[in-house]
Amino acid sequence: MKRRSVLKVVLTSALIAALSVPAVATADSAKTVIEGLPMAARAAPVPAGVSPELAGLIESRQVGTHAETPSSTKQWLALQAEFDAASLQGVARLLEMTGAQFAIENVAGVTTYRVTPTTIDPRWADTVFVHVHGGAFVFNGGEAAMAEAIWMAHGLGVEVVSVDYRRPPLHPFPAATDDVIAVWQQVIKDHDPAKVAMFGTSAGGNLALSTVLQLRDMGTPLPGAIMAGTPAVDLAQTSDSWITLQGLDPLGAREGVIEGTFDIYADGTDRTDPRLSPIYANLGNMPPTVLLTGTRDLLLSxxxxxxxxLRAAGVAADLHVYDGQSHGDYMAGFFVNAPETHDAWRELNTFFDLHLE
Amino acid sequence: MKRRSVLKVVLTSALIAALSVPAVATADSAKTVIEGLPMAARAAPVPAGVSPELAGLIESRQVGTHAETPSSTKQWLALQAEFDAASLQGVARLLEMTGAQFAIENVAGVTTYRVTPTTIDPRWADTVFVHVHGGAFVFNGGEAAMAEAIWMAHGLGVEVVSVDYRRPPLHPFPAATDDVIAVWQQVIKDHDPAKVAMFGTSAGGNLALSTVLQLRDMGTPLPGAIMAGTPAVDLAQTSDSWITLQGLDPLGAREGVIEGTFDIYADGTDRTDPRLSPIYANLGNMPPTVLLTGTRDLLLSxxxxxxxxLRAAGVAADLHVYDGQSHGDYMAGFFVNAPETHDAWRELNTFFDLHLE
Known part of the structure; x- marks a missing residue:
């Protein structure tokens, strides 16, 4: 046996020290503006690790500036209507592409859309998935809610109930999760909850998690599994990737419209309330959860x-990160038939097959 | 049932269109330099999602410039000696912190270090893990090899054999994996291979994967599981995060010394050779593999x-991404007793417990 001792230790990490030679800081001027590590301006070419189909999408991408942030209820309603109308075009295209059908159903007083794909996978024949749409809590209402529901229904061959929950500015927190809870309680009258998945992306990921947390606290039977796609889980603090990846994601920035949507959604409630920001919740006994994101996603962090x-709380949680993808691009790839989208469907099928009874 | 049709579709993604209003491109001048999405200069504050201990590490961080790239064997050997000596200080500190002991053993003609922690976990009492050190293929030889071996031995309570493989500039590819293969063949004479994990970080992750791929092709029994920490898997192409995250990671940049190490390691062999770049390999029948990285890691992509x-090839592969961590920081946190490091040990224990027989 041999043992060494040292008199002087200068390294914070042997590995890192071995790979780089620290130099004096060079960005004192930048540090006077914002404290932090300086990132120089650059251009980010199409990533090496993406399919030609996704590369084409990224190449055509323009990361624009946001609309002006509304300052009145009237302005919010106008922007909401504009966005909903634009999203509805995408929904119409998805319906055409897939041949999926939908029916409008009032469930417990809440408008829902039952999306039926052309083919049902036998393993999902006796169940339905519950969809909570994204759109920064404010956008994508009405039939525009269905985009991700169609994506899931078509990709997995499963019937989906998409919840057109009430939204700000007229209906702030907790109207949205109240509506999802009401629909859930109705759905489980006809279905074994352990066979039902709940899913959503972005604000929809937040709402799916928040809804299930509340169901857990109510003692209501929970979904057998959750998909939380690039979920906005921290409305109180700005996670790192909102800053580090800015410029790469068509989502734009948190400042402005998005921060405004968080504001009118919270409507004065402390944003560290776990019903608003699930990252602050006690996560024990949550159902198995699969999370999707990308290396250019402002919500990567x-x-x-x-x-x-979730993992630290003992939850069976799996993470899939797609190289070069921005916010929700696993769905955007649907429009160009990207292999990454088929990969996401495969992972979701595998996960739900494992965890839904 | 209700169905809509559209005459004109302008959206590439309903979700994204709902959250941002595309504007005209503003960065024509940047595009004349490098084709790609423009990222503006910024400063990245300490991430919201890290522990106080890791925050302290990041706050004290200076992302420096690299040493000059050597242009002769003599210069490479000098830089190698300098780096090895620096890393050895870290190893000495880790030995002091942990009380771990090591013995130098010649295994099949290869120098190895058998690292023994103060306490062995009963579940790992009858096995040993094989460690392949990092350091861009060129650095961290001699006793400096042991840093991650000590980290693993102490964190999991397992005996580790760390391979001091031959390195460039004197011994380019395939000397390193030849050495690891030789050690492996000796180790499995005394241990059930299905109970042995192989692990490494950075270049060590590359070498662990490459070694096991070659063992598979040779028909040699494989390790029961692999840990590939932030592995350099593509020496041919520059993955996206090398560019997008530059400035945040003490690793610095790929250009210069690191690209130079890849060059003297490959020594003329086509870098898309899967033995050099495992991302280009057929990955069928690889053992369960756990991968670690961070959102500020140049090797995130x-x-x-x-x-x-790996997942697409049907391998049981799990991914853990730590917010705000740069290259190998799950180990760097060891020096400041960060909760993230304990979390990594917990995940590794769970993974190996599940997959090692």
Missing amino acids: DTVRMHRA | DTVRMHRA
């Missing part, structure tokens, strides 16, 4: 933070 | 690409 918190 | 490729 929110997503990985949630994954870690 | 390499890591998630490998995770996806």
Whole structure:
């Protein structure tokens, strides 16, 4: 046996020290503006690790500035209507592409859309998935709610009930989760909850998690599994990737419209309330949860933070990160038939097959 | 039932269109320099999602410039000696912190270090893990090899054999994996291979994967599981996060010394050779593999690409991404007793417990 001792230790990490030679800081001027590590301006070419189909999508991408942030209820309603109408075009295209059908159903007083794909996978024949749409809590209402529901229904061959929950500015927190809870309680009258998945992306990921947390606290039977796609889980603090990846994601920035949507959604409630920001919740006994994100996703940090918190609480949580993808691009790839989208469907099928009874 | 049709579709993604209003491109001048999405200069504050201990580490961080790239064998050897000596200080500190002991053993003609922690976990009492050190293929030889071996031995309570493989500039590819293969063949004479994990970080992750791929092709019994920490899996192409996250990671940049190490390691062999770049390999029948990385890791993209490729090949591969961590920081946190490091040990214990027989 041999043992060494040292008199002087200068390294914070042997590995890192071995790979780089620290130099004096060079960005004192930048540090006077914002404290932090300086990132120089650059251009980010199409990532090496993406399919030609996704590369084409990224190449055509323009990361624009946001609309002006509304300052009145009237302005919010106008922007909401504009966005909903634009999203509805995408929904119409998805219906045409897939041949999926939908029916409008009033469930417990809440408008829902039952989306039926052309083919049902036998393993999902006796169940339905519950969809909570994204759109920063404010956008994608009415039939525009269905985009991700169609994506899931078509990709997995499963019937989906999409919840057209009430939204700000007229209906702030907790109207949205109240509506999802009401629909859930109705759905489980006809279905074994352990065979039902709840899913959503972005604000929809937040709402799916928040709804299930509340169901857990109410003692209501829970979904057998959750998909939280690039979920906005921290409305109180700005996670790192909102800053580090800005410029790469068509989502734009948190400042402005998105921060405004968080504001009118919270409507004065403390944003660290776990019903608003699931990252602050006690996550014990949550159902198995699969999370999706990308390396150019402004919500990469929110997503990985949630994954870690779920795992630390003992939840069976899986994480899939797609190289070069921005916010929700696993769905955007649907429009160009990207292999990454088929990969996401495969992972979701595998996960739900494992965890839904 | 209700169905809509559209005459004109302008959206590439309903979700994204709902959250941002595309504007005209503003960065024509940047595009004349490098084709790609423009990222503006910024400063990245300490991430919201990290522990106070890791925050302290990040706050004290200076992302420096690299040493000059050597242009002769003599210069490479000098830089190698300098780096090895620096890393050895870290190893000495880790030995002091942990009380771990080590013995130098010649195994099949290869120098190895058998690292024994103060306490062995009963579940790992009858096995040993094989460690392949990192350091860009060129650095961290001699006793400096042991840093991660000590980290693993102490964190999991397992005996570790760390391979001091031959390195460039004197011994390019395939000397390193030849050495690891030789050690492996000796180790499995005394241990059930299904109970042995092989692990490494950075270049060590590459070498662990490459070694096991070659063992598979040779028909040699494989390790029961692999840990590939932030592995450099693509020496041919520059994955996206090398560019997008530059400035945040003490690793610095790929250009310069690191690209130079890849060059003297490959020594003229085509870098898309899967023995050099495992991302290009057929990955069928690889053992369960756990991958670790962080949102500020220049090898984030390499890591998630490998995770996806393994999953697509049907391998049981798990991914853990730590918010705000740069290259190998799950180990760097060891020096400040960060909760993230304990979390990594917990995940590794769970993974190996599940997959090692």
